[in-house]
């Protein structure tokens with residue numbers, strides 16, 4: 702979303718990319734603005750999925766306010782459970798297409814031709830935040846900043862847990878089951 706807003710020449714997107722280029726987390730204020738603009742687009746009117754947001758209780762509160770003003774609300778929050786070992790394994794082997802954003806895993810979902818995207822022929826790269834050190838850092842941030850969201854959504858009665866330590870397809874299926882039962 703940050704990249705799209707930046708490419709569209711949106712001032713908020715340009716502001717966000719300044720943080721990202723310096724390797725910093727984008728401030729809650731800017732992040733909330735980018736999300737709001739995205740949620741107001743036509744294709745998000747009937748439904749949407751947020752991935753990687755909100756990451757802090759502050760962001761969650763802002764999101765609730767935003768949705769309130771837009772006369773809608775979250776139906777479900779899905780917590781995908783995984784051990785740290787599995788997370789390291791996944792992220793260190795993850796490769797992403799520079800052009801279309803498709804993701805690969807060197808062991809479990811390798812591209813047909815090494816380094817080349819099956820979907821569009823684009824170049825695959827390792828995200829800077831997928832190195833061991835960076836993953837460690839992100840897990841620490843998760844523990845202090847993001848984990849409190851579980852209590853926040855539990856209290857609202859919309860929190861669901863899915864076992865993330867299964868084959869990709871099974872995780873997908875379990876998530877679909879949660880959504881279908883809503």
Ligand SMILES: [Zn+2]
Pocket residue numbers: 798799800801802803818819820821822823
């Ligand atoms: Zn691609």
